[in-house]
Amino acid sequence: MTSKLHFFLLVSVSCAYLQVSMAGDPDILTDFIPPPLFGPPGGNYFTFTGMRALVGAPFPTTFKVLKASMDEFPALEGQSVSYAVLQFPNGTVNPPHTHPRASELLFVLMGSLQVGFVDTTNKLFTQTLQQGDIFVFPKGLVHFQFNCDAKNTALALSAFGSARPGTVKVPSAVFNSTIDDQVLALSFKTDVATIQKIKSGVSG
Numbered sequence: 496m497t498s499k500l501h502f503f504l505l506v507s508v509s510c511a512y513l514q515v516s517m518a519g520d521p522d523i524l525t526d527f528i529p530p531p532l533f534g535p536p537g538g539n540y541f542t543f544t545g546m547r548a549l550v551g552a553p554f555p556t557t558f559k560v561l562k563a564s565m566d567e568f569p570a571l572e573g574q575s576v577s578y579a580v581l582q583f584p585n586g587t588v589n590p591p592h593t594h595p596r597a598s599e600l601l602f603v604l605m606g607s608l609q610v611g612f613v614d615t616t617n618k619l620f621t622q623t624l625q626q627g628d629i630f631v632f633p634k635g636l637v638h639f640q641f642n643c644d645a646k647n648t649a650l651a652l653s654a655f656g657s658a659r660p661g662t663v664k665v666p667s668a669v670f671n672s673t674i675d676d677q678v679l680a681l682s683f684k685t686d687v688a689t690i691q692k693i694k695s696g697v698s699g
């Protein structure tokens with residue numbers, strides 16, 4: 496009886512381990528996913544030219560993200576990778592957010608960035624990155640990036656381990672998602688008026 500139980504536990508633990516180690520985009524059973532309707536794809540289908548817009552363009556005046564994920568670049572479907580270019584004017588922040596489906600590998604191409612993530616025990620891991628540095632944000636954890644330089648812009652390239660990492664912005668998920676004011680007031684141990692004040696700032 497006991498050995499049967501041990502065997503069952505061993506099998507369960509192995510299965511759980513297998514599931515964890517295989518977590519990521521589902522594998523496809525073809526080399527790639529061709530575009531629907533059109534004939535066999537050529538090299539164009541595997542090329543994303545959306546970032547050409549950055550070349551020689553003036554730097555934006557607010558924080559801006561340009562994505563090359565499955566929605567913008569359909570050939571990524573089933574390939575478990577995607578990119579985003581992050582442009583930070585001086586003094587701007589990419590507010591706390593998570594990517595539920597991917598780890599993020601951020602490469603500072605220009606300027607410097609203060610970055611951080613919070614683990615499931617609420618411990619903050621933070622670092623000031625210089626041009627040329629790479630930082631990894633573990634999958635699903637809340638993180639931010641801040642260009643604290645008052646004079647210079649910062650530019651970063653982020654790679655994701657999913658063709659569609661998804662983004663949950665913490666301020667909007669909590670305060671701009673029509674969660675009941677009462678629920679938020681109780682959760683944050685404050686009153687409805689304070690919640691409404693925060694909501695008016697986040698929804699704008």
Ligand SMILES: *[C@@H]1O[C@H](CO)[C@@H](O)[C@H](O)[C@H]1NC(C)=O
Nearest residue numbers: 584585586587644645646647
């Ligand atoms: C960004 O730089 C401009 C021009 O130097 C300056 O006027 C502005 O105050 C800076 N912004 C921040 C948030 O530091």
Ligand SMILES: *[C@@H]1O[C@H](CO)[C@@H](O)[C@H](O)[C@H]1NC(C)=O
Nearest residue numbers: 664667668671672697698699
């Ligand atoms: C807040 O929600 C509204 C309605 O869904 C949306 O139009 C708006 O863009 C959201 N604002 C922010 C800052 O996410």
